[in-house]
Amino acid sequence: MRILGVSGSLRAGSYNTALLRAAMELTPAGMQIEPFAGLKAVEPFDADDEPGDDLPGVVAWREALRAHGAVLFVTPEYNAGIPGQLKNAIDWASRPGGEGSTLWAKPVVAIGSSTSAFGAAWAGADLRKVLAGAGARVLEHELAVPRAHERFDERGALVSRPIERKLSELLLATAADLERLLVR
Numbered sequence: 001m002r003i004l005g006v007s008g009s010l011r012a013g014s015y016n017t018a019l020l021r022a023a024m025e026l027t028p029a030g031m032q033i034e035p036f037a038g039l040k041a042v043e044p045f046d047a048d049d050e051p052g053d054d055l056p057g058v059v060a061w062r063e064a065l066r067a068h069g070a071v072l073f074v075t076p077e078y079n080a081g082i083p084g085q086l087k088n089a090i091d092w093a094s095r096p097g098g099e100g101s102t103l104w105a106k107p108v109v110a111i112g113s114s115t116s117a118f119g120a121a122w123a124g125a126d127l128r129k130v131l132a133g134a135g136a137r138v139l140e141h142e143l144a145v146p147r148a149h150e151r152f153d154e155r156g157a158l159v160s161r162p163i164e165r166k167l168s169e170l171l172l173a174t175a176a177d178l179e180r181l182l183v184r
Contacts (some may be wrong), residue, residue, distance in 0.1 A: 001178055004068035005033040008075035008086035008112070008127075010040050010129045015113045015148035016074045016120075018156035019167075023072060023111075026168045031175050033072060036064050045091040058092050065093055065102040068184050072174075073131070075112040077123035087130060094134035104135040104159075107181050109174050111143040119146030139177050 005024060007017040024033045041057035043049070052058040063069065077080050093103045110127040112120030121144040128138050143166055145151055151160040158164055 001031045001175070001182065002068045003031060003033045003178075004064055004071045005035045006039065006071060006073050006086070006089075007035070008039070008073065008083045008123075010083075010085060013156065014076070015115070015145075015152055015156075016076045018152045018158065019111065019113050019148075020072070020074045020147060021156065022158040022164070023074070023167060023171060026171055026173050028114065028168075028172050031171070031178075036061070036069065038064070039085055040086070042089045042092060045088050045095075047098075050089055050095060052092055052095065061089055061092060062102045065106065068177055070107040070109070070174075071103075071136075073108060073110045073127055075110065075120060075123045075127050077112065077114040077116065077118070077120040081126045082123050083132065086127070090130055090134055097122045098135065101135045103131065106136050106140055107178055108136045108143050109139045109170070111141075111145075111170065113145035113148040114152070115147060115149045117146050119144035119148070137181070139174060141173050142170070143167060143170050 005020045007020045009016040038060045043055045043057045094101045114120040
């Protein structure tokens with residue numbers, strides 16, 4: 001089962017990219033998370049550019065989505081919401097809408113981290129709402145990592161055993177859900 005991993009942060013030292021790497025290391029047998037590194041290259045959404053088939057960043061993004069059975073989104077929290085570049089990519093993936101969308105009925109999970117005490121909980125809720133609006137099948141697994149600066153070391157390795165355990169449990173539950181959804 002191939003899952004696309006998308007960090008919503010563009011920052012080189014991102015805690016969310018570190019959380020995605022931790023998920024990749026904890027992935028259960030039979031599941032493979034492959035990171036999408038081209039989020040920054042996805043051109044700004046502009047309806048005048050639709051369908052976007054001549055925009056290299058949009059094409060790469062849509063191809064990556066089509067090549068994977070599910071998506072794990074890992075988002076930071078910017079002003080109590082999701083980053084603009086992540087929202088932009090979702091907007092492109094939602095077009096042309098309905099069954100033509102590359103997110104249509106695609107199983108997705110939204111998790112995140114933040115240096116705040118809330119751990120990107122608001123961004124996670126926003127992201128799940130936006131993904132549902134784009135037609136994705138949002139799985140109900142949640143993880144909001146608070147005080148991320150205390151949960152990762154200077155190399156970006158996850159050092160919190162409780163968070164590691166929660167992430168492992170989330171991945172196992174996601175694998176079970178995907179097994180049911182994708183085997184039909």
